[in-house]
Amino acid sequence: MKKLLVLILITVMALLGFTACTDGNSNGGNGGGGSDGGGGTTNPPATAASDTLIAYFSCTNTTEGVAKHIQAETKGTLYEIVPEVPYTEDDLKYYTDCRADKEQKDNTARPAISGNVENIEKYDVVFLGYPIWHGQAPKIIYTFLESYDFSGKTIIPFCTSASSGIGSSDTNLHTLAPFAEWISGKRFPSGTSQNTIAEWIESLNMKFTENIMYLTINGNKVKVTLEDNSSTNALVEILKKGDIVYTADDYGGFEKVGALGHTLPTSDTELTTQAGDVILYLGSNIVLFYGSNSWEYTRLGRMEGYSVSELRTYLCADDGPVQVTISLE
Ligand SMILES: Cc1cc2nc3c(=O)[nH]c(=O)nc-3n(C[C@H](O)[C@H](O)[C@H](O)COP(=O)(O)O)c2cc1C
Structure with missing residues (x-):
């Protein structure tokens, strides 16, 4: 016994x-x-912080705020898409035929970017943030997508706007990185809280780890x-x-x-x-x-x-x- x-x-x-x-x-x-x-x-599967990039373009810091919340959740690397020629206040006065208005009407416009992402090949997941400009992503986002090989990477678009939804602004980017895996994007209003972003990231059913x-x-x-x-x-x-x-x-x-x-x-x-x-x-x-x-x-x-x-x-x-x-x- x-x-x-x-x-x-x-x-x-x-x-x-x-x-x-x-x-x-x-x-x-x-x-x-x-x-x-x-x-x-x-x-x-978990995505390590070192494999996550948060790239964003933001002229008046609204999209930047969301990007920083995403960074806090995922611990990824934050990268600001900085235009070689900065946008002045006048450049952004939409519906005045300002610089931004003109670029959005011009299918060939590709505003130059200052600097570049170091070692883009090490990132598996790219959050891509932009403000809605006339219902679409600003043309500098097109420049960004055409500047690197995103094959095999997962791209998660996010945007901010005064009132418009994300509309076709994210799906219209797919042809610029056809071999990436695109996740449906999400629009956020100005002043979006950290909690809202945490819930969104949770809903992606992706695990981000330090x-x-x-x-x-x-x-x-x-x-x-x-x-x-x-x-x-x-x-x-x-x-x-x-x-x-x-x-x-x-x-x-x-x-x-x-x-x-x-x-x-x-x-x-x-x-x-x-x-x-x-x-x-x-x-x-x-x-x-x-x-x-x-x-x-x-x-x-x-x-x-x-x-x-x-x-x-x-x-x-x-x-x-x-x-x-x-x-x-
Ligand atoms: C050229 C231009 C066009 C815009 N078009 C729209 C639009 O179509 N719908 C909308 O809701 N907001 C529009 N906005 C407002 C911006 O999307 C909004 O202010 C955004 O949150 C700004 O982001 P940022 O501060 O990161 O630059 C436009 C702004 C600019 C400068």
Whole structure:
């Protein structure tokens, strides 16, 4: 009877993913219990902040206000489409045959843009904001769409206006980026609140995340806030294709280190690490710190919000190898 109870207890512990800090990793290395976060298949895939661009054109800051709310929700990169020749007040006095009126009537008008989006290829999702000008997007939006290759990217238009709806202003842009996936756009009035934008983004059924990944260390799931650098960008691309599972060994009484099975770009500098730091060493080893060390490293991120004693427990400090799964979800 006693034996049966022990057996049941062991089974329950194994199912819950409890593993001890021992020097063996035969105890659940292939369990995979903690990696899906209970998401289920209906959950949309997450778009990381570093993959989200919010590009907008705004002459009197109304559209800019909405763009900033979107940025606050998605933590994406804000990019203002700035005209090479700024629009003066007179240029914007509509129904006076002003500059803006003339451009809207001219199918070939493509006002030049000052500057450009850096590394547009890294963005998967582009929010595209503009004011309604005579029922349509301003021609500078046409310039913007013709300036880059949006193939495979998701474009989500949004606009502001005095009273008009979005009308055909968004669908008329589709031919300018025919290989993008266009989501139906939305019009907002001036003074739109953060809450309204949060609800709209929620309704898109897309998940926007900060730059984060998760480490499941011997069954314990720990969140890592990522740096935005070429190493983390490369790592996130690998993780989009699947989780990475590796074994990390104790070293020096301050870290767990293991081979990632991939080589990432490095930007090593002399660093003094702290407990919680997640570091790239020699381009292909990932180091999880529960103590401190000074060396030439590339910082990947931090296990933020965990006390040193929690980290020491999760990482089985001063003990043998641990099984680590790195995942985005
Ligand atoms: C040339 C021009 C044409 C406009 N046409 C319209 C329009 O057709 N319908 C409308 O409701 N508002 C129209 N507006 C008003 C703008 O859409 C509105 O003020 C917008 O929120 C301004 O955005 P911004 O502050 O980001 O530039 C027009 C404004 C300009 C300058």
